[in-house]
Amino acid sequence: MTQPKTIYITRLLPEPVMTALRERYALVSEPLENQIPTGDDQRRGFAQAEAVICTLADPITDDLLAAAPRLKIVANYAVGYNNIDVAAATRRGIVVTNTPDVLTDATADLTWALLLAVARRMVEGDQWARSGQWPGWAPTQMLGTDVTGKTLGIIGMGRIGQAVALRAQGFRMPVLYASRRPCSPPPGVSTWVHRPIEDVLEQADFLSLHVPLSDTTRHLIGSRELAMMKPTAFLINTSRGPVIDEAALFAALREGTIAGAGLDVYEREPLITDGLEALPNVVLLPHLGSATQQVRIKMGMLCVENIAAVLAGRPPVNPVNRQG
Template sequence: MAAPRLYISRLLPDPVMAAARQQYQLLNEPRDAAPAHDTLAAGLCEADAAICTLTDRIDASMLAAATRLTILANYAVGYNNIDLAAASARGIVVTNTPDVLTDSTADLTWALLLAVARRVAEGDAYVRSGDWSGWAPTQMLGTDVSGKTLGIIGMGRIGQAVAQRATGFNMRVCYTSRTPRSPDWLPSQWEVRSLPDLLKEADFVSLHVPLTPDTHHLIGARQLALMKPTAFLINTSRGPVVEESALVDALLQRRLAGAGLDVFEQEPLFHPSLRELRQVVLLPHLGSATLATRVRMGMICLENIAAICAGRAAPNQVNQIEARQGLSGSTL
């Protein structure tokens, strides 16, 4: 029996690629660069299964032409890059990679938070410039983190992991969440707030929501105006959750102390003024970028595909469709 035909849109870590080659008939040798629209569409048309990434925009017309395709394994937690309704209508299973990247993203959130508070990137650039003449009492004074208030918008897995790390800094945690959380679910010392109240109270605001129509520009000019001028905004969720031009205006007018951004509204493009703002730390979407995490993400994709191939339910399915026969027998 022929192995299922697998299309992979981007080059994945070596252990994942090795497993994919062993288990499936690869339709392509993926590259680091994102595929062109036509290349992606052609790959999906030929595939029984596909691994796609958050940069791959997969719309209804693409899915309509992909008549062989049974599963789209998205190499991410979020799946706003896929027309989920269209996939469901075509009977195509869509899966994601939850849980595995929780700690790596939470760690990076804290790396950004500490970097903007203590001016780490700015200090590094200063030393490398050769202009540093030695220690001084008033040199590059930053902001304390310990004892401050951390506001978390979105108290899912990653939001909770970020909050747990705040314990070591003796921080007060307040949060807002779309899903009501009972006292049994979260530590009682974490205080639930409305979004406006959280923005007014927090010294650091960290975003951990998926990108949906409701969260697009969740943080805009009106919300930023509620924040303290001494506060910092951290975004490791999705770029369009923040209205980037409004954030730049707030930073330029000193109505916000700084920001740590791992994601941008129109990646890989970003507002040109961000480049010049020393109180901002910019990262190239590194939230899950550890070797162990990225390997595990790929293996989860392959596990989901294997389940569908065997006629079983995919462990991480995110859409609802009628049960369908797995990729077996004469269908290949």
């Protein structure tokens, strides 16, 4: 009887995914709820594994890959993959895959949840209602800002950026976007306008970031860019934390350079810049972009599918790097 292939999983995945993996493969170890693997854990796992499933929070370095003589594939449980030394993996003939498409709508939905929450002061209102101190309705109480008809600015018009822009139609919002190239809006949509990033910064009432993390996008939004925004504007980030200079953002929010922010990701995650949590004009979420049961299962099953293909000698479904 053929021995099952060996797989190392850095974090516990949703149960349907874990069941599929246990049925098909031999696990190096059983991941535990909320357990963060140590460097020693990773080295032991990589040394034995023919396939690895990792997350954005797991740095996959050249040294780690060098200690993995049997490894054929690293399946990243995310769309982004800057946590992996892809060049090193390619040199060693190791396939790297990701999980695009399946989390587009969930992340776009969460972007709008953040936008509406910060515009309408929902977190403040929830806290007040729960406190037992709310005295009842009053005409000047908890005034936020309109969303409908305002200008939505988007930086990065890939799958998620376009999904966010499409939802803006329901709020009758014109969309200005900055990206490397123009995109074609869906039929019947004429309100998407491709503009230089400076124009988007200056004109947007709500600015939403949807770029991958790279050397060119790290601190894409800093003091200079924040100063270009309207003092009434709001910044939303569901992409990657280091795209924003978090210290500069804290200063801009405290000083009134911009009106508010909604953040799902952070520059030094899980650490958050001291003081941000105390500002009333910020909504902070713990990286929930893809956090629906359905999406997290789909992400895991896509990892399973990529691993099955590579270990069977077939091309992966979602390759990040090309072999040969």
